[in-house]
Amino acid sequence: xxxxxxxxxxxxxxxxxxxxxxxxxxxxxxxxxxxxxxxxxxxxxxxxxxxxxxxxxxxxxxxxxxxxxxxxxxxxxxxxxxxxxxxxxxx
Amino acid sequence: xxxxxxxxxxxxxxxxxxxxxxxxxxxxxxxxxxxxxxxxxxxxxxxxxxxxxxxxxxxxxxxxxxxxxxxxxxxxxxxxxxxxxxxxxxxxxxxxxxxxxxxxxxxxxxxxxxxxxxxxxxxxxxxxxxxxxxxxxxxxxxxxxxxxxxxxxxxxxxxxxxxxxxxxxxxxxxxxxxxxxxxxxxxxxxxxxxxxxxxxxxxxxxxxxxxxxxxxxxxxxxxxxxxxxxxxxxxxxxxxxxxxxxxxxxxxxxxxxxxxxxxxxxxxxxxxxxxxxxxxxxxxxxxxxxxxxxxxxxxxxxxxxxxxxxxxxxxxxxxxxxxxxxxxxxxxxxxxxxxxxxxxxxxxxxxxxxxxxxxxxxxxxxxxxxxxxxxxxxxxxxxxxxxxxxxx
Numbered sequence: 413x414x415x416x417x418x419x420x421x422x423x424x425x426x427x428x429x430x431x432x433x434x435x436x437x438x439x440x441x442x443x444x445x446x447x448x449x450x451x452x453x454x455x456x457x458x459x460x461x462x463x464x465x466x467x468x469x470x471x472x473x474x475x476x477x478x479x480x481x482x483x484x485x486x487x488x489x490x491x492x493x494x495x496x497x498x499x500x501x502x503x
Numbered sequence: 504x505x506x507x508x509x510x511x512x513x514x515x516x517x518x519x520x521x522x523x524x525x526x527x528x529x530x531x532x533x534x535x536x537x538x539x540x541x542x543x544x545x546x547x548x549x550x551x552x553x554x555x556x557x558x559x560x561x562x563x564x565x566x567x568x569x570x571x572x573x574x575x576x577x578x579x580x581x582x583x584x585x586x587x588x589x590x591x592x593x594x595x596x597x598x599x600x601x602x603x604x605x606x607x608x609x610x611x612x613x614x615x616x617x618x619x620x621x622x623x624x625x626x627x628x629x630x631x632x633x634x635x636x637x638x639x640x641x642x643x644x645x646x647x648x649x650x651x652x653x654x655x656x657x658x659x660x661x662x663x664x665x666x667x668x669x670x671x672x673x674x675x676x677x678x679x680x681x682x683x684x685x686x687x688x689x690x691x692x693x694x695x696x697x698x699x700x701x702x703x704x705x706x707x708x709x710x711x712x713x714x715x716x717x718x719x720x721x722x723x724x725x726x727x728x729x730x731x732x733x734x735x736x737x738x739x740x741x742x743x744x745x746x747x748x749x750x751x752x753x754x755x756x757x758x759x760x761x762x763x764x765x766x767x768x769x770x771x772x773x774x775x776x777x778x779x780x781x782x783x784x785x786x787x788x789x790x791x792x793x794x795x796x797x798x799x800x801x802x803x804x805x806x807x808x809x810x811x812x813x814x815x816x817x818x819x820x821x822x823x824x825x826x827x828x829x830x831x832x833x834x835x836x837x838x839x840x841x842x843x844x845x846x847x848x849x850x851x852x853x854x855x856x857x858x859x860x861x862x863x864x865x866x867x868x869x870x871x872x873x874x875x876x877x878x879x880x881x882x883x884x885x886x887x888x889x890x891x892x893x894x895x
Contacts, residue, residue: 431852501756
């Protein structure tokens with residue numbers, strides 16, 4: 413099952429400048445692993461060495477924050493959109 | 504030739520009438536519109552609370568703009584029940600299905616001791632200036648008066664603060680506090696539209712005051728040409744109805760969040776980076792706070808500032824305008840503000856999205872309502888120092 417992972421500007425450099433990449437998996441974690449195989453630099457920014465999501469990275473499955481679902485174990489049952497939300501402070 | 508009495512009898516036979524006693528229980532019911540069809544001068548001397556004024560002479564030409572829903576329940580009243588009967592018939596003929604005329608009018612309503620109030624009225628200059636607001640039923644003269652009596656604090660008079668302040672001033676928000684310790688630099692002018700070439704080197708807060716009062720003399724600007732800090736944040740923010748956050752760094756944003764929890768003042772949030780923007784409303788204890796969304800800031804290399812990374816000048820115009828819109832909605836109590844929602848905008852793909860935010864039950868800042876976070880100076884890591892028992 414193919415999903416779209418939307419990337420913030422700051423990380424697009426690790427995906428050839430694209431605003432999103434596609435990845436397969438039946439959980440958010442599996443989709444990230446699949447992404448990491450093709451974009452290792454991207455995965456290293458989005459995941460800690462132990463494979464967890466750093467606290468300053470927000471990940472949404474469709475419109476919902478995976479922190480309040482099952483984190484990286486959140487199942488994905490249909491082609492979905494995963495949004496990596498940057499924490500920005502510019503004004 | 505028929506007399507007016509004959510005409511009125513004929514009209515009343517074609518409409519439904521209700522007595523003041525029958526409709527008073529519906530006061531405050533948002534599904535019902537109280538439509539006052541008297542003249543301005545009569546309305547200003549007293550009206551049914553929450554009534555919407557459309558003088559009889561303007562009714563047919565303006566009702567569809569102001570009340571687009573033909574199924575809306577409407578109680579029409581005038582001074583004695585004659586003009587309202589004629590108005591009710593006109594409304595029926597225009598397709599409004601649920602219209603009644605209040606017999607005896609405001610005169611009987613008042614004589615029977617039912618609630619009424621003197622509407623806050625605008626000066627003749629204000630009626631002209633704010634006419635495009637007051638013709639909106641969601642605003643009206645009452646809403647405009649509410650804006651004129653409101654106090655909003657803008658944190659930052661930069662990219663976001665500029666459009667937000669200009670629109671809030673134009674809208675007639677009565678008091679605008681502007682906090683910015685910085686001075687105007689030529690590199691600001693690509694996006695910070697409060698300032699201009701004549702103000703280079705001048706205080707941004709003072710420059711904001713000059714621009715905003717020139718735009719609208721109804722607005723009192725309170726400039727704070729100082730850095731927001733743990734020492735002054737509570738004093739500066741207290742007394743405002745809400746804060747529009749247009750800051751440019753994480754420590755200030757966490758500080759504003761903490762103070763808003765102490766003072767229970769909503770924060771309209773906006774943040775930008777290159778081509779991306781975000782906006783939300785952090786309403787203390789009614790929805791998530793800034794720290795629920797961002798428990799801690801990213802390392803500096805992942806969050807360069809606009810000065811380091813650049814920003815397209817129009818972007819803060821869009822996000823700052825959204826902040827002004829959210830502020831006005833909150834002040835007027837209309838619509839659905841972005842509480843528990845984060846609007847994201849990607850200018851390159853012209854993509855707006857809304858993400859759902861949740862209140863974090865373990866949030867270090869807002870989980871325990873009785874113990875807001877201690878107000879401390881933050882470094883780049885922005886970690887809270889703990890919490891203190893509520894004293895306010």
